[in-house]
Amino acid sequence: xxxxxxxxxxxxxxxxxxxxxxxxxxxxxxxxxxxxxxxxxxxxxxxxxxxxxxxxxxxxxxxxxxxxxxxxxxxxxxxxxxxxxxxxxxxxxxxxxxxxxxxxxxxxxxxxxxxxxxxxxxxxxxxxxxxxxxxxxxxxxxxxxxxxxxxxxxxxxxxxxxxxxxxxxxxxxxxxxxxxxxxxxxxxxxxxxxxxxxxxxxxxxxxxxxxxxxxxxxxxxxxxxxxxxxxxxxxxxxxxxxxxxxxxxxxxxxxxxxxxxxxxxxxxxxxxxxxxxxxxxxxxxxxxxxxxxxxxxxxxxxxxxxxxxxxxxxxxxxxxxxxxxxxxxxxxxxxxxxxxxxxxxxxxxxxxxxxxxxxxxxxxxxxxxxxxxxxxxxxxxxxxxxxxxxxxxxxxxxxxxxxxxxxxxxxxxxxxxxxxxxxxxxxxxxxxxxxxxxxxxxxxxxxxxxxxxxxxxxxxxxxxxxxxxxxxxxxxxxxxxxxxxxxxxxxxxxxxxxxxxxxxxxxxxxxxxxxxxxxxxxxxxxxxxxxxxxxxxxxxxxxxxxxxxxxxxxxxxxxxxxxxxxxxxxxxxxxxxxxxxxx
Numbered sequence: 001x002x003x004x005x006x007x008x009x010x011x012x013x014x015x016x017x018x019x020x021x022x023x024x025x026x027x028x029x030x031x032x033x034x035x036x037x038x039x040x041x042x043x044x045x046x047x048x049x050x051x052x053x054x055x056x057x058x059x060x061x062x063x064x065x066x067x068x069x070x071x072x073x074x075x076x077x078x079x080x081x082x083x084x085x086x087x088x089x090x091x092x093x094x095x096x097x098x099x100x101x102x103x104x105x106x107x108x109x110x111x112x113x114x115x116x117x118x119x120x121x122x123x124x125x126x127x128x129x130x131x132x133x134x135x136x137x138x139x140x141x142x143x144x145x146x147x148x149x150x151x152x153x154x155x156x157x158x159x160x161x162x163x164x165x166x167x168x169x170x171x172x173x174x175x176x177x178x179x180x181x182x183x184x185x186x187x188x189x190x191x192x193x194x195x196x197x198x199x200x201x202x203x204x205x206x207x208x209x210x211x212x213x214x215x216x217x218x219x220x221x222x223x224x225x226x227x228x229x230x231x232x233x234x235x236x237x238x239x240x241x242x243x244x245x246x247x248x249x250x251x252x253x254x255x256x257x258x259x260x261x262x263x264x265x266x267x268x269x270x271x272x273x274x275x276x277x278x279x280x281x282x283x284x285x286x287x288x289x290x291x292x293x294x295x296x297x298x299x300x301x302x303x304x305x306x307x308x309x310x311x312x313x314x315x316x317x318x319x320x321x322x323x324x325x326x327x328x329x330x331x332x333x334x335x336x337x338x339x340x341x342x343x344x345x346x347x348x349x350x351x352x353x354x355x356x357x358x359x360x361x362x363x364x365x366x367x368x369x370x371x372x373x374x375x376x377x378x379x380x381x382x383x384x385x386x387x388x389x390x391x392x393x394x395x396x397x398x399x400x401x402x403x404x405x406x407x408x409x410x411x412x413x414x415x416x417x418x419x420x421x422x423x424x425x426x427x428x429x430x431x432x433x434x435x436x437x438x439x440x441x442x443x444x445x446x447x448x449x450x451x452x453x454x455x456x457x458x459x460x461x462x463x464x465x466x467x468x469x470x471x472x473x474x475x476x477x478x479x480x481x482x483x484x485x486x487x488x489x490x491x492x493x494x495x496x497x498x499x500x501x502x503x504x505x506x507x508x509x510x511x512x513x514x515x516x517x518x519x520x521x522x523x524x525x526x527x528x529x530x531x532x533x534x535x536x537x538x539x540x541x542x543x544x545x546x547x548x549x550x551x552x553x554x555x556x557x558x559x560x561x562x563x564x565x566x567x568x569x570x571x572x573x574x575x576x577x578x579x580x581x582x583x
Contacts, residue, residue: 001081003284003360004277007270010089010356014349017093022345025098028502029105033338038112038331046246048112051333052200053342055252058259059418060330061347064100064322065262066415067149067378067408068315069354072478074362074369074377076312078300080290083309084359091310091317092352095509099485100322101345102492102506107327108337109499114327114422116429119491122498127561131487132430134554135324137547138484139423141477142321143462146412146419147235148470153378153409154179154235155228159469167398173225175406178218182410183238183254185210190253207257219402229467235416236463243420244455247333251417258410265407266350268400269357269385276364276388285366286359298372299380307520310513311478316355318513320484321419322348323492328422361385378408420458427454468540476544479520483555486513490562497569514559521548 039050051059076084106118116135120128148159154176156164164172189207192198226234242250276282296302301312315321326344334340358377361384362369374380382404390397428438431449438449447453465473489510496503528545531537 001284001286001288001363002277003282003363004274006081006085006284007273007356007360010085011353013089014092014352017089017097018341018346018349021093022097022101022341022349025101025345025505026341028505029102029496030501031105031337031340033336035337037108037334037337039333039335042111042332045248047329048332049247049252050335051252053335053339054200054259055256056330056333056335056339057343057347058257059252059255059333060325060343061350062255062258062262062411062414063325063329063418064315064319064347064415065351065354065411066146066315067412068319068321069351070358070381070408071377072313072316073355073358074299074380075301076309077286077359077362077366077369078290078294079305079309080288081284081286081359081363082288083290083305084313085356087309087313088316088352088355088359091313092349092355094505095513096318096322096352096485097345097348098505098509099318099320099489099492100326100348101341102496103323103488104326104331104334104340104344106492106495107331108334108340110495112327112331114425114429115323115488115491116426117434118327118495120434122491122494123558123561123565127558129430130554130558130561131491132426134487134551134558135484136423136426136430137551138320138477138480139324139419139426140458140462140465141473141480141547142419143239143416143423143458144466144468145470145473145477146416147232147239147463148466148468148473149378150235150409150412150416151228151231151466152376152470153405153412154226154231156225157227157229159228159467159471161228170222171402171405173222174218174402175409176224176226176231177222178214178406179410179413180224181214181218182211182257183250185214186250186254186257189257190249193253194248204256204260208260211257211260215403215406219399232463232467235413236459238413239416239420240455240459242417243424244451247329251329251421252333254417255414258414261407261410262354265404266354266357268389268404269354269360272385272388273357273360275392279392281388281391282364284360284363286363291370294370297370299369299374299377303520303523307516307523310516311482311520313355314478314481315351316358317352318482318485318509320481320486320488321415323485323488324422325418328425329418357385361388364388378405381408420455420462423458423462424451424454427458465543472540472544476524476548479517479524479548480551482513483517483521483551486510486517487555487558489513490559494562494565494569497566514555518552518555521552524548525552 042048116132361381365384382401386397386400428449431445493503493506525548528541532541
């Protein structure tokens with residue numbers, strides 16, 4: 001298979017999906033540019049802060065990207081490039097894009113509130129409590145997995161305590177230094193744009209030059225050398241502070257600036273694939289339908305294509321975390337309702353492009369990935385693309401490798417900050433009633449719903465779980481995340497039905513995702529329990545099994561409530577039609 005043809009055809013298909021299917025969705029739901037958004041209606045300088053479209057796009061894109069569209073396709077490549085590509089394209093256009101766009105639209109029409117409150121309005125208070133519990137458990141896994149990935153790309157040791165040496169050690173220390181400088185750059189950028197009213201265009205150019213400067217500095221000066229465990233707690237302290245500061249100080253400017261790194265990464269990926277093919281080196285080695293002998297080895301996932309493929313490829317096709325970002329932070333910053341489609345549906349399809357680039361990357365270094373040369377999917381991604389670029393730009397491999405590793409780690413930090421802030425929202429929402437804020441509470445509820453208390457609990461639990469290493473968490477995170485997507489689809493579907501809008505485009509995606517993820521979680525529970533009972537695993541396996549059981553139980557109850565709600569809506573609509581015919 002020609003990698004350049006595969007990539008270009010995929011981009012064309014995704015662009016067509018955005019224009020035609022995304023445009024159809026906007027018409028079906030009634031996107032109204034004249035309607036006042038929650039960012040203006042409820043502006044508070046803390047969470048509700050209207051921002052220009054590129055800034056919101058940067059925040060949303062950076063938050064949902066993380067390592068998902070890179071890890072998933074690379075780990076799932078063992079099933080073959082055909083199944084991976086089909087799921088990325090079909091999943092992105094008809095599953096993930098609908099899910100993300102629907103969540104953002106529903107939140108915009110509900111004062112920027114979360115999926116939990118949207119469920120409350122259509123399925124009741126009990127369903128809201130169940131969803132908040134479900135969502136919070138999933139976000140703990142997000143914090144655990146992504147903090148572990150960040151610590152792994154910064155640390156002098158691995159999660160298992162093994163020392164990192166040679167070029168990898170230098171790359172880790174450089175990445176850590178540049179990431180710290182990037183945070184400081186973002187704070188300065190936010191101050192001048194939001195407090196000194198600097199022109200966004202001029203500030204963006206200076207910000208990009210600043211990124212070049214800190215990269216050059218970090219590559220040549222990186223004195224900070226900390227172990228994996230130490231970085232875990234440093235990252236925990238960072239997200240503790242970052243997730244309770246006003247969004248204009250760090251979240252908006254950092255996410256906006258980091259989006260340029262993501263755009264650079266995408267551009268570099270396209271150039272790498274096309275350029276390597278043009279000089280005769282774009283060999284694509286991934287078999288069409290996989291190699292069963294490689295399952296569970298190196299960077300590859302285990303299991304059968306159903307359900308493993310659809311759980312492993314999360315962010316590159318559909319991800320439940322996206323609905324939390326859409327309804328948690330992005331809806332509180334959107335300046336105009338017409339921007340909902342590019343911010344949510346558009347970002348999802350750009351993320352699909354990253355997934356296809358990841359598939360091309362492992363296609364180029366398939367042999368090395370198969371024999372265990374690379375320790376992680378991130379290394380496969382950076383190694384594959386940098387090796388392609390070196391085929392037509394000699395001497396560029398090392399710097400490109402470090403730049404790509406840096407980009408991935410910064411996106412993980414972005415997702416971490418957003419996930420912690422979202423978890424804080426959910427923890428607080430559990431104790432407040434509709435129309436209340438935590439300031440209206442009294443007694444122990446006021447203490448529990450305090451933003452600082454909620455954040456500390458989230459960080460301690462998430463980082464503690466992350467200490468076990470992302471490889472132990474990722475399979476459970478993948479299934480939980482995809483199950484959250486199914487619940488998000490259920491929530492928006494029932495809400496659309498309650499306000500009389502077309503919701504039929506949700507039926508197939510939500511039923512399919514429920515079946516896939518429940519099957520996957522049941523397999524995980526059985527495997528973890530067998531390993532624990534046989535003495536082959538520690539108590540973390542038991543804890544993960546308990547979390548998986550809770551997730552399955554909560555999702556089944558929510559699915560039952562949603563089914564009852566949809567059936568009641570159908571009956572009410574039918575009765576109304578019958579009365580109109582009689583009249």
